Amino acid sequence: MPVIFLHNKRCRLPICLFLALVLITLPSAVHSASIELWHAHQARNFIESVIEVFEEEAGIDAKVVAYSPDSVKAELLLNSGSGLLPDVIIVPSDFLGLYHELRLASLPPSWNLPTTGKQALGTTQINSNQYGIPIIQGNHLMLFYNKRFVDKPASTWKELLEKKQALEAKNISTIGWNYGEMYWFVSFLGAFGGWPMDAGKITLNTPELVRTLPFYQSLSSRGLLPQHCDYSCAQRDFVNGKFAYAINGDWAYADFKKELGQDLGLALLPTIEGIPMQPMSSTYVLAFPLLKPNSEKYEILLELARLFQREDIQRQIYDDYQLLPINKTVYEQVSSQASGDARIILEQLNFTRPMPSDPGMSIAWQAMSKGYQRYMNHGFSAEDAAAYMQNLAEREYERFMQKK
Amino acid sequence: MQIRHLIAIIIVLAAVLPSLAISLVMLNQQHRATEKSLAHELGRVLETMSGDVGFKFATFSTNYKLFSSERLLTQALDSFLFSSHAYRAMERFVEQSPLVNSIFLLDIDLQVVEEFNGSIVGLENSNVHAQLQSAIAQKKIKDGRQYLVLFEDYTLVKGTRESQNPIPNSPFGVAVISPLYLHVLQEGLSRSPEGYLVAILPFQEIYSILEPELRDDETISLRQGSNLLASTAKVGVNMDAQDLLLTSREGQINSEHTENAIPLTLQMQVSRSGRMQELDASLNTLYKGIAIAIALSLLAALLIVRWLSKPIAMMSDTIKRYSQGNYQPIEIDLKYQELKAVSRLLVDMGQTIQQQFDTLRNKNIELQKVSELKDEYLAKVKALNEQLEQRVEEKTKELRLTLEREEDNRQLLQNLLRLSIDLQACDSVEEVVELCLKQIPHLYSGSPLAVYLSQTRYQSSSLHTHTFDEDEKDWLYHELCAIEQPSSQALPDTLEFGVENYSLIRLASMHTKLLGVLVLKSKRIRGEQRDFLTLFAKQASAIIETVRLTQELAAMARTDGLTELANRKAFDEAYERERITHERYPDRKSAIFIIDANNLKFINDQYGHACGDRLIVTVAGILKRECRKSDQIFRLGGDEFAIIVRNGGIEICQALTDRLLNAQKNSQIQAVRENGSTQILEVSFSIGFASTEEASIGQLLHQADKRMYEHKNAYRNPTETAKP
Structure with missing residues (x-):
C-alpha cells in the first residue's frame, strides 16, 4: 500500500512531510516522561498554575486529577491495594500517617530546600523518617461573613445566637459549616481543652469531649444552623447569600473573594464564653507513592518538589491565593507586611494547634465520626459516645497496627 | 278549562312521552355498561x-x-x-x-x-x-x-x-x-x-x-390471608357501606434474587361514587342528548299548539274586549267558519250597545254641568264662612288680652294699695326702703329693685339693694350721684348697662326736691304699670319726707345751735341712760367731765357777744378734737360743757384732762374793740371730772361740778393749787 501512495505524485509531498515530522519528534518522545498528580485541594487553581510552570520549565507533561476531599483517602487506599497509585499526591499532612498503606517513599533531606520552615518540615516526619515535602501551611478554619447582612461580626457564640432572629426575619440563615465533619468539630473540642491525640495516643474518652458534644449539638437544636448542613452550606450557599456567616478553611478565601468581592468579611472564630476556639492547622504536602531512587522519574519528581518550595513560587501562591507559604523568608515578609484579611488569617493561625501526623489520627477521625453519629442520631449519651469512640479507635488501631 | 289549553296538553304529551320512554331504556343500558x-x-x-x-x-x-x-x-x-x-x-x-x-x-x-x-x-x-x-x-x-x-x-x-x-x-x-x-x-x-x-x-x-393511583378517600391495605397487616387509612375510619367497593389481588413480595417470598394480598377500598365520577361523565353526555331531544320535541309541539290555538285565542280576546266595553270591530282571520259566524254576531250586538251608550253619555254631560255649578256656589259660601270665623276669632283674642291686662293692672293696683297701707306703718326711712325692696319685685314679675336715697343734712347718699352685683351696684350709684348734681339734666326714664335695662322712678318731696330714686331692673314697663309705680313712689316720697322732717326736728331739739353739740336735754337723757346701764352693769366704769370756759362774761362785756361766741365755739372745737369717738360732748348752756366718758376710769380721765389742758395752752382768739383795735385773747377753761371708780353714779355730776369750781378758783387765784 505505501508503494501505491509513493507512485501517486499528488500524495508524495504530504507523506514526506509526515515522515520528516516523525523523524524530528521521535527522539524526544522516546525520552520524555509524564507524571500523574492526584489531590483534593479546593483551591485547585494554585496547583494547576504551579504545574503549568513545571511543565514549561521541565518540559514534562503532568496530568492533574482533582478528587473530592470526602473520597480522596478511600480512593488512594483502594488504588494502593491494586498498585494503581499516581506518581505524586498532594494531601494534608495527617495522610502521611498512612505511609505504609499508601506506599509512600521515605525522602532524603536533600529534597528539602534550606528555606523551608522547620515547623512545616516537622509535620512530614514520622518516626524520624520524612514522607512528604510541605508546600503550604495553615489550612485552618476561619469565620467568613457577608457584609451585606452583617455590619460587625459576632465575636462570641452567644452574640451569634442573639442575631439569629433578626437574620431569620430577612429569610437568611445565620451560619453554615460542614456540621458532621470532624475537622470542624475538633475546633470546638479544642476550646473545651480536649484534643483527639496526645503524645501519640488517641484521647477521645475525655471529660472535655463529653462537654463538647452537648454544646455542639445545642447549636443545631437551637436553630443556629441545620443539622444536616454539609460543605455546601459553608461554600455554595454562603456565596449565594443563604447564610450570613460560614466557617471554612483559608483555602476557600480566594474563591470567596472572587465571588463576593467587597462583601466578603473575615474574622476570628467566635469564642465560647470568652475561650477562643482552637482549630487545627496543618501543612499540605507532596508525597510520592511507589517512588524508587533509581527510577526514571526520581529526578523529575525531585525537581517538582524543589519547584514547589522555591521562593518565587511560594510568593506567587500567597499573592494569588492567600495560602500561607512554608518558605521562611516569604512567610516572614508576609507576617510583617500583613494587613486586612491577611492579618486576620495570620492572627487565627496563632490560635491553631498542629494536626498530628501519627497513624492513629486517621483512625481517630473515623472513630470520632461514628461516635458522633451515634450521639446525634442514635440516642447515645455523651459519655457513651465518647467511650464508644475510644473503644472503637483503640480496637481498630490495634487491627491496623497488626496488619503492618 | 279552556279549549286551547286542552289542545296544548294533548299535543305536548303526544310529543314528549315517546321520547321519554326511549330515553329511559337507553339510560338503563348505559348504566349497566358503566357498572361493568x-x-x-x-x-x-x-x-x-x-x-x-x-x-x-x-x-x-x-x-x-x-x-x-x-x-x-x-x-x-x-x-x-x-x-x-x-x-x-x-x-x-x-x-x-x-x-x-x-x-x-x-x-x-x-x-x-x-x-x-x-x-x-x-x-x-x-x-x-x-x-x-x-x-x-x-x-x-x-x-x-x-x-x-x-x-x-x-x-x-x-x-x-x-x-x-x-x-x-x-x-x-x-x-x-x-x-x-x-x-x-x-x-x-x-x-x-x-x-x-x-x-x-x-x-x-x-x-x-x-x-x-388512589383518590383522596380511597385506601389500600396489605393482608396475609384474613389478617390485616397494614393500611393507608387509619383503623376505624370506615367509608359508607353503600358506597364501598372492595377489590383484592393475591400476590407476593419476591424476585429472582430472593431466597424466600412474603405472600401479600393487596386489597383496595374505593368509593363507588368517587370512581363513578369519570364514568358518569359519559352518562352526562347521554343525559344532555336526551334533554336536547325532549326539548326540541317540546318546542315543536308548542309551535303546533300555537298555530292551532291562535284563532281560538283571538276569539277569546274579542269576547274579553266586548266584556270590557270595547265594541270596536277588528279585522281578524279566524280561519274556522264556526268562529267567523260567532264573530259576525258579536259585531252586530256591539253596534247596538254602542248606540245606547252614546245616548247615555250625552245625558251624563248635562248632569255634570249642573253639578259643577252647584259646587262653585258651595265653595263661595264656604269661603265667606271662613272669613267671618277668622274675624270673630281675632276680636275675641283682642278682648281676652285686654281683659287679662286689666286684671293684671287691677291686681297690681290692689297690691300697691296694700303696700301703701304697710308704708303708712313705717317709722323710719330704712323700714320704707326694706318694704320696697321686699315687696315691689314680687309685683313686677320678680324684677330686682334698688332704692337710691339722696344726701341729707345728717346722712350721705346711699344705694340699697339685695340682688344687684357689686359692679352693677357701683355703676348705678355713680350714675345716680351724677344725676343728683345741680348741673345735671333731669332724671331720665331709663338707664342701660350692657344688655340690661333699668327703669327709674323719682322719689320727690312736696317741693319737688329729689329724695331718691326707685330703680327697677326690667325691660321697659308698660304705661299703666309705670303710672302705678309712680303713684306708689309719691306715697313713699311723702312717707320718707315726713320721717326725715320728724327726725330733723328731734335732732334740732337736742342740738346746740352755736356749737352743733348736743344740748342740755340730750345730756340729761344720756346721763339717765348711762345711769341705767351702770346699774345693770356695775363693773362698767363711767365718768363725767364738767368744763367751764373762763372769762366769758368779761369777753362778752368787753368785746361783745360775737367774740364771746367765738370763745365758746373755740372751746367746743378743742373738746371735739381731743375727745375719743366714744365720748359724748354736750353744751349744757352758757359757758358750761359736759362730757360723758364710757369706760372712764380715773387713769383715762386724767389722760383726757392732760390732753385738754395741753390743748388750751396755745389756743387764742382775736378780739376787736369798738374803736376797731384788735387784741389776742388766751382761751382758757376749767375742768372737773368724777369717775364711778371713786363715786357712785348719782354723785358723779355733783363731784365733777365741785372739782371744776375748785379748778376755776385756782385759775382765778393762782396761789391755790387744785386738781381738776
Whole structure:
C-alpha cells in the first residue's frame, strides 16, 4: 500500500512531510516522561498554575486529577491495594500517617530546600523518617461573613445566637459549616481543652469531649444552623447569600473573594464564653507513592518538589491565593507586611494547634465520626459516645497496627 | 278549562312521552355498561398497582444484588479506614432506591459497621436481628440470595408508630438481608459471607408507589390471608357501606434474587361514587342528548299548539274586549267558519250597545254641568264662612288680652294699695326702703329693685339693694350721684348697662326736691304699670319726707345751735341712760367731765357777744378734737360743757384732762374793740371730772361740778393749787 501512495505524485509531498515530522519528534518522545498528580485541594487553581510552570520549565507533561476531599483517602487506599497509585499526591499532612498503606517513599533531606520552615518540615516526619515535602501551611478554619447582612461580626457564640432572629426575619440563615465533619468539630473540642491525640495516643474518652458534644449539638437544636448542613452550606450557599456567616478553611478565601468581592468579611472564630476556639492547622504536602531512587522519574519528581518550595513560587501562591507559604523568608515578609484579611488569617493561625501526623489520627477521625453519629442520631449519651469512640479507635488501631 | 289549553296538553304529551320512554331504556343500558366498566377499571388499577410493586421490588432486588457485590463494602468490613467510603456508597444507594428507607452494613458477628439513615438501636432490638441469626444458623442465607423478613419494630424507621402503621400487632415493613462475599467463586462452590447488608423497606414507601393511583378517600391495605397487616387509612375510619367497593389481588413480595417470598394480598377500598365520577361523565353526555331531544320535541309541539290555538285565542280576546266595553270591530282571520259566524254576531250586538251608550253619555254631560255649578256656589259660601270665623276669632283674642291686662293692672293696683297701707306703718326711712325692696319685685314679675336715697343734712347718699352685683351696684350709684348734681339734666326714664335695662322712678318731696330714686331692673314697663309705680313712689316720697322732717326736728331739739353739740336735754337723757346701764352693769366704769370756759362774761362785756361766741365755739372745737369717738360732748348752756366718758376710769380721765389742758395752752382768739383795735385773747377753761371708780353714779355730776369750781378758783387765784 505505501508503494501505491509513493507512485501517486499528488500524495508524495504530504507523506514526506509526515515522515520528516516523525523523524524530528521521535527522539524526544522516546525520552520524555509524564507524571500523574492526584489531590483534593479546593483551591485547585494554585496547583494547576504551579504545574503549568513545571511543565514549561521541565518540559514534562503532568496530568492533574482533582478528587473530592470526602473520597480522596478511600480512593488512594483502594488504588494502593491494586498498585494503581499516581506518581505524586498532594494531601494534608495527617495522610502521611498512612505511609505504609499508601506506599509512600521515605525522602532524603536533600529534597528539602534550606528555606523551608522547620515547623512545616516537622509535620512530614514520622518516626524520624520524612514522607512528604510541605508546600503550604495553615489550612485552618476561619469565620467568613457577608457584609451585606452583617455590619460587625459576632465575636462570641452567644452574640451569634442573639442575631439569629433578626437574620431569620430577612429569610437568611445565620451560619453554615460542614456540621458532621470532624475537622470542624475538633475546633470546638479544642476550646473545651480536649484534643483527639496526645503524645501519640488517641484521647477521645475525655471529660472535655463529653462537654463538647452537648454544646455542639445545642447549636443545631437551637436553630443556629441545620443539622444536616454539609460543605455546601459553608461554600455554595454562603456565596449565594443563604447564610450570613460560614466557617471554612483559608483555602476557600480566594474563591470567596472572587465571588463576593467587597462583601466578603473575615474574622476570628467566635469564642465560647470568652475561650477562643482552637482549630487545627496543618501543612499540605507532596508525597510520592511507589517512588524508587533509581527510577526514571526520581529526578523529575525531585525537581517538582524543589519547584514547589522555591521562593518565587511560594510568593506567587500567597499573592494569588492567600495560602500561607512554608518558605521562611516569604512567610516572614508576609507576617510583617500583613494587613486586612491577611492579618486576620495570620492572627487565627496563632490560635491553631498542629494536626498530628501519627497513624492513629486517621483512625481517630473515623472513630470520632461514628461516635458522633451515634450521639446525634442514635440516642447515645455523651459519655457513651465518647467511650464508644475510644473503644472503637483503640480496637481498630490495634487491627491496623497488626496488619503492618 | 279552556279549549286551547286542552289542545296544548294533548299535543305536548303526544310529543314528549315517546321520547321519554326511549330515553329511559337507553339510560338503563348505559348504566349497566358503566357498572361493568367500573369493575374493569378497578381490576386494571389493582393489576397496575400490583405490577408496580412487583416491578419496583424486582428493580430494587437486582440493584441490591449488584450493590452487594461492591468491593468497597467488604473493604469497609476489612479496614476501618474504608468505612466512610462505604457510608457514601450506601447513601447513594438509598437515595437512588425509592423503596429503601435505610441500610445497615453488618460484620460477620452481626455488629453494625456502618449505616445510613437507620437506627442502630432499633435494629439491635428488632426481630430482624434474631431472625437473621436464626436464618444463618439454619443456613437459609446462601449463594448470595436475598432473605426477606417482616420487621416488627417501628423504631427502625423514623416517625411515630401511629404514622407508620396504626394497626396493632402488625409489622412495619420488609427487611431485605443480603450476604457479602470477599471472593467470587465458580458456580456451585460454597462460600462463607464476610458480612451482611440489611435494607429496610417500610410499608410507607410501598404506599408511596400505590397512592398516586388512589383518590383522596380511597385506601389500600396489605393482608396475609384474613389478617390485616397494614393500611393507608387509619383503623376505624370506615367509608359508607353503600358506597364501598372492595377489590383484592393475591400476590407476593419476591424476585429472582430472593431466597424466600412474603405472600401479600393487596386489597383496595374505593368509593363507588368517587370512581363513578369519570364514568358518569359519559352518562352526562347521554343525559344532555336526551334533554336536547325532549326539548326540541317540546318546542315543536308548542309551535303546533300555537298555530292551532291562535284563532281560538283571538276569539277569546274579542269576547274579553266586548266584556270590557270595547265594541270596536277588528279585522281578524279566524280561519274556522264556526268562529267567523260567532264573530259576525258579536259585531252586530256591539253596534247596538254602542248606540245606547252614546245616548247615555250625552245625558251624563248635562248632569255634570249642573253639578259643577252647584259646587262653585258651595265653595263661595264656604269661603265667606271662613272669613267671618277668622274675624270673630281675632276680636275675641283682642278682648281676652285686654281683659287679662286689666286684671293684671287691677291686681297690681290692689297690691300697691296694700303696700301703701304697710308704708303708712313705717317709722323710719330704712323700714320704707326694706318694704320696697321686699315687696315691689314680687309685683313686677320678680324684677330686682334698688332704692337710691339722696344726701341729707345728717346722712350721705346711699344705694340699697339685695340682688344687684357689686359692679352693677357701683355703676348705678355713680350714675345716680351724677344725676343728683345741680348741673345735671333731669332724671331720665331709663338707664342701660350692657344688655340690661333699668327703669327709674323719682322719689320727690312736696317741693319737688329729689329724695331718691326707685330703680327697677326690667325691660321697659308698660304705661299703666309705670303710672302705678309712680303713684306708689309719691306715697313713699311723702312717707320718707315726713320721717326725715320728724327726725330733723328731734335732732334740732337736742342740738346746740352755736356749737352743733348736743344740748342740755340730750345730756340729761344720756346721763339717765348711762345711769341705767351702770346699774345693770356695775363693773362698767363711767365718768363725767364738767368744763367751764373762763372769762366769758368779761369777753362778752368787753368785746361783745360775737367774740364771746367765738370763745365758746373755740372751746367746743378743742373738746371735739381731743375727745375719743366714744365720748359724748354736750353744751349744757352758757359757758358750761359736759362730757360723758364710757369706760372712764380715773387713769383715762386724767389722760383726757392732760390732753385738754395741753390743748388750751396755745389756743387764742382775736378780739376787736369798738374803736376797731384788735387784741389776742388766751382761751382758757376749767375742768372737773368724777369717775364711778371713786363715786357712785348719782354723785358723779355733783363731784365733777365741785372739782371744776375748785379748778376755776385756782385759775382765778393762782396761789391755790387744785386738781381738776
